[in-house]
Amino acid sequence: MSLEMQKYIDEAEQALLHTYNRYQVVFDRGEGVYLYDTDGKKYLDFVSGIAVFALGYHNEAYNDALKSQIDKIIHTSNYYYNMPAIEAAKKLKEISGMDRVFFTNSGAEAIEGAIKTARKYAFLKDGKTDHEIIAMNHSFHGRTMGALSVTGNPHYREAFEPMIGNIRFADLNDFDSVMAQVTDKTCAILFETVQGEGGIYPATEDFMRKVRTLCDERDILMMLDEIQCGMGRIGTMFAWQRYDIKPDVMTTAKALGCGVPVGAFLMTEKVGASSLAAGDHGTTYGGNPLACAAVSKVIDLFEEQDVLANVNRVGAYLEKRLDELAAKFSCVETRRGAGLMQGLVFERPVGDIITAAMERGLVLINAGTSIIRFVPSLVITEEHVDEMITILRQSILQIEGEQN
């Protein structure tokens, strides 16, 4: 690292609140699926800002759409209509099959909105204020107090107790554990269609169906968090579309704006008509023209560039290459995931392997201590996968020594 970059990092540590142990790099610009640091060093990026930059860096059509919106208007209040929000909401309805959209500024805020939707929906039915939500162990839904309350990881929550009340936890893919938490106060069951931070665990078809049936029988809202696994990441526009069910409420963010901070929670007409009403929820920035111009363009580009076909083709190839790698190294336990959301599960912590890869010009990220997570841009090619595998292999060898 140059003295100059070291100086930037020192300045960062003087000014920013230290809530992250950051990798020792200052990124400066991006081009396609490559990043460049302030020293001009090139990196292959298999993180894409944690499943955000789906269309690759420096996408000209996307950038132009933002630039022209900046020259028109960046912000108005939600007390007025604006064209980009109208366009974005229409397109989001189309790709999701949901009926009502509320734009937020982040994933956590989308979760907050989903929680409020569930509570209001139940409140309108019986006038009571003691409803319960069932969430999953090892889930991750964000850092605000409501989102933290449904995040099934005590480590994130402990210092910030008390959480919002009446949250119960079950295990993903264990329907009996969900049944054990259901009471006559249950108003919603919330989970990620593919758990991300918790270790890349896709929900099983059986679990999805049983939860759907339970929710139908008891008028409980099935709420799916698609913030990480949605927007094409596993080969369908939203991950739940791979299954023969539909949620009542869903959240999206991360790749929704491809870098412009924006999220949304969506619901069916039935839920929309009997939950949040005028005055119940709001946001100053949410759904502003700049954010919505990004959403609108992202959805257009997904179609124009046939992103889903690419995810399905390259995702299958990534799976194959990771499986080969897992078979070669005894320190690798298994591979899990779907499409371009994959996890390589190690029998050891992965921090030093990720650091070694960084030095070799490959950006990777963990999920938990022992899983390397692969959430690249959705426009990567087989050649990029090969390049990644080569560097990862060298990095594991460097740390672990020659195997088998």
Ligand SMILES: *Cc1c(COP(=O)(O)O)cnc(C)c1O
């Ligand atoms: C990232 C993430 C969130 C939180 O989104 P933020 O934009 O960081 O608030 C919520 N749920 C899932 C599944 C996520 O991956």
